Amino acid sequence: MAQWYAVYTRPCWEKKVAESFQKRRMECYLPLNKVLVPSTYSERRKPVYQPLFEACVFVKTTEDKLPLIRSLDGVLSFFYWHGKPATIRDIEIEMIKRFTAEHQSVTLIKSAVSIGEIVRIINVDPEESAPGAWGQKVKLSLPSLGFVLEAEATETIPEPISAEELNLSTTLA
Template sequence: MTEAKKWYAVYTNPRWEKKVSGLFEKKGLEYYCPLTKVRRRWSDRYKTIEEPLFKSYVFVKITEEEKSRVRLTDGVVNFVYWLGKPAQIKEDEIDVIRKFLKEYTGVQAIPVDLKQGEQVRVKTGVLMDTEGSIIKIINNKVFVLLESLGYQLTATFEKSNLEPLPNKKAL
């Protein structure tokens, strides 16, 4: 019985996304490096070029046994980890990125930058839609002050589980 292939995110050396994609192709691995068209200015002209949408990231669809082949590829730093394991990306999410890039031009992927004192909302889990303010940030963990029921509760969240609130000023 063949094992199902799953999508993973791979972290590459800076500006190696296209090179790593070419090396994956030579190894016969299924990969996806989302590219967006960007207009750049040279000293004498403008030129439209394709740049990776996610800097230093390439997606690869592999089985568990193929992970070592991916790690041993020149330019690959490691898999992107989530909760201590290589992060699996859902097929639907890859499809959404593909469709989005087909439909729109000049797309940019900008990471959300959370700051101490900023007002945020919890996106998932038991505390979903609860609002609070950021007390401190350590790596990927965010400590949020939640004020409800007349008590001050402090909870720790992964950055990806929080979203900044629009039009709310930091404390």
């Protein structure tokens, strides 16, 4: 059965490694962070897309293809957990995709691998909220990777949900 694995790449090779996976028809995911940077020719800020996780690409594959992946140009290793390549749950990949689609200038924070509250991000009508209520931080805990994603909440607020609502048979621990 195919599972998600996190692959360490050479520095600044994330896009090349992702392209290599795509050429081999392997499902991969390179989370990109939209960051607004000042334009050199005007006062406007332009969006730039940078890899969210430095030197990391996610690939969905079977265990028997891991030696092939390790041999690809630009791949250094896998993330390991208890001496084996760490697997990442589908739900965590989906949560990263959704978080990066809804937020920009995401900060990646290294954290201890611990259980956190699972949240659902819901849209809010800004006219219904009090002036100045925005500017709060939205965080997404990724226990299997040991990271927290953090961004400014501008148009959404978190609402707690249970693991049962996600149809998970186990908790994210």
